[in-house]
Amino acid sequence: MALKIALLPGDGVGPxxxxxxxxxxxxxxxxxxQHFIFKEAPVGAIAIDKKGTPLPDATLKLCKESDAxxxxxxxxxxxxxxxxxxxxxEQGLLQLRKxxxxxxxxxxxxxxxxxxxxxxxxxxxxxxxDFVIYRELTGGIYFGEKKLNDDGTKASDLCEYTEDEISRxxxxxxxxxxxxxxxxxxxxxxxxxxxxxxxxxxxxxxGESYPExxxxxxxxxxxxxxxxxxxxxxxxxxxxxxxxxxxxxxGSVIGxxxxxxxxxxxxxxxxxxxxxxxxxxxxxxxxxxxPIASILSAAMLLEHFGLTExxxxxxxxxxxxxxxxxxxPDLKENSQYGTNQVGDFIAHNIVxxx
Amino acid sequence: MALKIALLPGDGVGPxxxxxxxxxxxxxxxxxxQHFIFKEAPVGAIAIDKKGTPLPDATLKLCKESDAxxxxxxxxxxxxxxxxxxxxxEQGLLQLRKxxxxxxxxxxxxxxxxxxxxxxxxxxxxxxxDFVIYRELTGGIYFGEKKLNDDGTKASDLCEYTEDEISRxxxxxxxxxxxxxxxxxxxxxxxxxxxxxxxxxxxxxxGESYPExxxxxxxxxxxxxxxxxxxxxxxxxxxxxxxxxxxxxxGSVIGxxxxxxxxxxxxxxxxxxxxxxxxxxxxxxxxxxxPIASILSAAMLLEHFGLTExxxxxxxxxxxxxxxxxxxPDLKENSQYGTNQVGDFIAHNIVxxx
Ligand SMILES: [Mg+2]
Ligand SMILES: [Mg+2]
Numbered sequence: 096m097a098l099k100i101a102l103l104p105g106d107g108v109g110p111x112x113x114x115x116x117x118x119x120x121x122x123x124x125x126x127x128x129q130h131f132i133f134k135e136a137p138v139g140a141i142a143i144d145k146k147g148t149p150l151p152d153a154t155l156k157l158c159k160e161s162d163a164x165x166x167x168x169x170x171x172x173x174x175x176x177x178x179x180x181x182x183x184x185e186q187g188l189l190q191l192r193k194x195x196x197x198x199x200x201x202x203x204x205x206x207x208x209x210x211x212x213x214x215x216x217x218x219x220x221x222x223x224x225d226f227v228i229y230r231e232l233t234g235g236i237y238f239g240e241k242k243l244n245d246d247g248t249k250a251s252d253l254c255e256y257t258e259d260e261i262s263r264x265x266x267x268x269x270x271x272x273x274x275x276x277x278x279x280x281x282x283x284x285x286x287x288x289x290x291x292x293x294x295x296x297x298x299x300x301x302g303e304s305y306p307e308x309x310x311x312x313x314x315x316x317x318x319x320x321x322x323x324x325x326x327x328x329x330x331x332x333x334x335x336x337x338x339x340x341x342x343x344x345x346g347s348v349i350g351x352x353x354x355x356x357x358x359x360x361x362x363x364x365x366x367x368x369x370x371x372x373x374x375x376x377x378x379x380x381x382x383x384x385x386p387i388a389s390i391l392s393a394a395m396l397l398e399h400f401g402l403t404e405x406x407x408x409x410x411x412x413x414x415x416x417x418x419x420x421x422x423x424p425d426l427k428e429n430s431q432y433g434t435n436q437v438g439d440f441i442a443h444n445i446v447x448x449x
Numbered sequence: 450m451a452l453k454i455a456l457l458p459g460d461g462v463g464p465x466x467x468x469x470x471x472x473x474x475x476x477x478x479x480x481x482x483q484h485f486i487f488k489e490a491p492v493g494a495i496a497i498d499k500k501g502t503p504l505p506d507a508t509l510k511l512c513k514e515s516d517a518x519x520x521x522x523x524x525x526x527x528x529x530x531x532x533x534x535x536x537x538x539e540q541g542l543l544q545l546r547k548x549x550x551x552x553x554x555x556x557x558x559x560x561x562x563x564x565x566x567x568x569x570x571x572x573x574x575x576x577x578x579d580f581v582i583y584r585e586l587t588g589g590i591y592f593g594e595k596k597l598n599d600d601g602t603k604a605s606d607l608c609e610y611t612e613d614e615i616s617r618x619x620x621x622x623x624x625x626x627x628x629x630x631x632x633x634x635x636x637x638x639x640x641x642x643x644x645x646x647x648x649x650x651x652x653x654x655x656g657e658s659y660p661e662x663x664x665x666x667x668x669x670x671x672x673x674x675x676x677x678x679x680x681x682x683x684x685x686x687x688x689x690x691x692x693x694x695x696x697x698x699x700g701s702v703i704g705x706x707x708x709x710x711x712x713x714x715x716x717x718x719x720x721x722x723x724x725x726x727x728x729x730x731x732x733x734x735x736x737x738x739x740p741i742a743s744i745l746s747a748a749m750l751l752e753h754f755g756l757t758e759x760x761x762x763x764x765x766x767x768x769x770x771x772x773x774x775x776x777x778p779d780l781k782e783n784s785q786y787g788t789n790q791v792g793d794f795i796a797h798n799i800v801x802x803x
Contacts, residue, residue: 215677220569236590236608241643250647251609254590258602284691289595293604319699323569323677337638341695345673 097130098400101161103154103191105139106184107374108384108434109167115386115438116165116393119412122445123397123405134161138191139184139374140171149187155194158365163396164195166369167389172376184374192232197360197367199264200230200339201271201395204326204346204356209417210426213351216323221349226329227275228346229268230339232360234260235290237336256290256335261297267361268333269305278309278330282318282338294335315342322346347371354385354425357392359399366399368392382433385423387413390441412444451484452754455515457508457545459493460538461728462738462788463521469740469792470519470747473766476799477751477759488515492545493538493728494525503541509548512719517750518549520723521743526730538728546586551714551721553618554584554693555625555749558680558700559709563771564780567705570677575703580683581629582700583622584693586714588614589644591690610644610689615651621715622687623659632663632684636672636692648689669696676700701725708739708779711746713753720753722746736787739777741767744795766798 102117104110120131136154143149149169158164169188174180206214206224214221239253272279281298283291295312302310313321315338321328322345334342347356356371370388378384390413397406416422421440424430432440456471458464474485490508497503503523512518523542528534560568560578568575593607626633635652637645649666656664667675669692675682676699688696701710710725724742732738744767751760770776775794778784786794 215571215574216569217571237641239605243643243647247647247650248612249609250643251593251607252642252644253605253607255603255605287591288606289597289604290606293597293601296601316694316698319673319695320702323699323702325569340670341673344670345677345699348674348677 097132098163099132099134099161100396101158101164102133102135103138103158103164104135104167105169105374106141106171107168107376107379109139109169109374111380111382111434112370112384112386112389113165113167115434115441116389118438118442119390119409119445120393122442123402123409126408126446127402127405129402129405138166138187139169140174142187143174143182143184147182149182149184150190150194155191158191158195161365163365163399164191164367165393165396166367168370168372168374170374170376192360192367195365195367196233196362197365198231198233198260199267199361200232200343201359201361202228202230202343202346202356202371203395204228204349206350207355207414207417210351210355213426214349216326216349220323221326224326224349226326226332226346227271228332228334228339228343229264229271230334230343231260231264231336232339233336235336237340254288254290254337256293258293258297261294262301263363265298265301265333268331269301269308272308272331273305276330277307278311280329280332281310281312282315282332282334282342283312284315284338285312286314290335298333318342319345322349352385352426353388354423355387355391357388357395359392359395361399366396368396368399382435383424384434385425386434386438387416387422387441390438408445409441412441415444416441451486452517453486453488453515454750455512455518456487456489457492457512457518458489458521459523459728460495460525461522461730461733463493463523463728465734465736465788466724466738466740466743467519467521469788469795470743472792472796473744473763473799474747476796477756477763480762480800481756481759483756483759492520492541493523494528496541497528497536497538501536503536503538504544504548509545512545512549515719517719517753518545518721519747519750520721522724522726522728524728524730546714546721549719549721550587550716551719552585552587552614553621553715554586554697555713555715556582556584556697556700556725557711557749558582558703560704561709561768561771564705564709567780568703570703574677575680578680578703580680580686580700581625582686582688582693582697583618583625584688584697585610585614585618585690586693587690589690591694608642608644608691610647612647612651615648616655617717619652619655619687622685623655623662626662626685627659630684631661632665634683634686635664635666636669636686636688636696637666638669638692639666640668644689652687672696673699676703706739706780707742708777709741709745711742711749713746713749715753720750722750722753736789737778738788739779740788740792741770741776741795744792762799763795766795769798770795
């Protein structure tokens with residue numbers, strides 16, 4: 096299979112960490128006799144500087160013609176600190192998600208044995224945590240009609256969902272659960288919200304086509320407790336846009352380091368893979384940014400295209416770097432390894448797979 | 450001051466724990482030369498059994514004529530397991546909140562030195578946590594217009610807020626911050642929601658009248674992380690109804706025991722104080738339910754009426770019971786102390802204040 100992969104390095108440490116992910120994909124090509132076609136394009140602040148827009152037409156075109164997008168990071172302080180800025184780097188990613196119809200955001204939450212000390216949660220609570228959140232990404236209250244009355248004393252936002260919007264992501268989540276521990280938890284607030292009751296009805300119906308998957312329901316306020324009381328109880332979490340935003344950010348704390356967290360955003364025809372961390376401009380060019388989240392987003396890309404063995408090899412090599420302490424200084428004070436060295440080590444261990 | 454206090458014991462362990470709170474208030478009368486007038490009325494399942502409704506007219510009348518309501522707990526499994534039940538115990542509390550116009554829910558979040566081991570969070574993360582959440586309780590998406598289209602394929606909920614709704618709770622929260630560490634954090638999603646932008650505008654404006662209080666803002670997804678990464682950073686949190694539901698339940702995990710958590714619901718003319726725990730029907734009549742949440746809700750009542758010294762004495766006596774291990778079995782396995790004994794110990798220590 097010759098996958099066409101658009102590389103969008105973006106801003107800050109984006110280019111550095113993405114380069115390590117590409118190294119790892121090249122190691123996969125070499126080891127597993129795969130072929131990837133990489134093409135690069137600007138996005139974010141660098142695209143504004145070069146082309147006047149955070150998502151140039153040529154970049155969007157490249158993404159649409161590719162099988163997948165591997166994304167670095169986006170954002171630059173010079174735009175954050177300018178309240179008059181008309182275009183912002185972040186718009187590039189939002190627009191790209193919309194143009195590519197990426198309706199499902201997927202975030203794995205894992206506890207790494209070597210990083211248990213870094214979590215604010217106790218070892219015994221998080222050890223063995225392994226779940227994945229499917230968050231609806233293009234509907235709900237973030238995109239519903241907004242109103243402000245004329246004298247500015249009343250404001251509203253509409254949370255709206257259709258059966259189709261729920262259905263397409265529910266199928267993805269059930270399929271994922273089928274290949275995992277066969278449990279799906281729908282997080283909603285069906286005791287209060289009409290839209291949540293529709294979610295529950297549609298997901299229950301779809302669940303009948305996946306009899307091997309156990310479906311349960313949890314109210315979002317209870318879920319906010321359960322995620323930290325007993326994260327091991329979860330396998331696949333499915334939820335609407337805003338609940339997913341809150342719950343997945345809460346879940347990101349469990350692992351103890353944001354530098355390890357990858358995500359995928361999936362549409363009918365395209366998919367985008369990226370670390371959840373930002374562009375971390377203070378670290379730019381210093382060879383200190385943690386490349387693991389970017390490398391793991393490349394692993395998610397491989398998994399998405401059914402390259403299970405290849406994805407496993409990447410994750411295994413990442414585990415080895417953590418176990419051997421070949422990590423950037425954010426994970427180990429005074430570490431002598433930089434972004435590049437960690438990337439080299441992981442890529443090397445994909446090739447030298449045991 | 451002769452405060453008129455309506456006692457609504459409710460269901461399950463409600464009557465047992467409320468009786469301990471009353472003991473403590475009687476100890477306050479004795480010690481501080483105060484006078485409280487207690488009158489009792491049924492609510493919840495027991496009211497359905499007796500009067501056919503979870504909130505009988507006489508109960509509502511008593512509450513309206515009182516200065517404050519001290520509430521036990523509500524709920525009975527015989528109604529939960531009956532999908533055809535037309536009236537449910539929980540409606541009693543919802544209706545009461547509405548009838549009394551209780552627009553602000555207040556929840557303190559504290560780490561108790563003796564209970565640090567019970568939390569899923571690490572000691573060093575939670576030790577010294579002391580904040581309070583002001584949650585708007587009668588507006589927002591839980592009460593907004595709900596729609597379901599005719600063929601049941603599209604559903605929506607409206608999140609609406611007015612300046613007045615925001616203003617009245619904001620004043621309460623700023624006043625609280627003034628008497629505490631002088632910091633107020635508004636939790637919203639103002640980068641996306643119009644209603645959040647109205648919250649931010651109104652709260653910023655009101656903040657000008659409280660120049661001694663430092664005001665900051667936090668997006669709700671970030672807040673879900675910060676609450677567990679660094680709970681010590683908070684003093685007073687102010688937020689809308691649904692965010693408050695999620696964040697306060699997440700915060701309830703910090704202390705390590707739900708048996709200690711009290712809450713207040715405040716209106717213009719009335720106020721209701723209750724433990725956050727439920728009716729725990731399995732424990733009913735067994736003298737094992739933890740009375741501390743109920744006793745601390747009585748302390749919140751005293752504070753609400755400016756009886757600061759009295760409230761302090763109650764909290765001090767609770768601390769002593771925790772320190773001396775005079776607690777129910779939920780906090781100490783094989784504890785020989787029951788609900789009654791813990792209540793006696795705390796009441797006794799209010800009288801014998803050092
Ligand atoms: Mg977020
Ligand atoms: Mg709740």
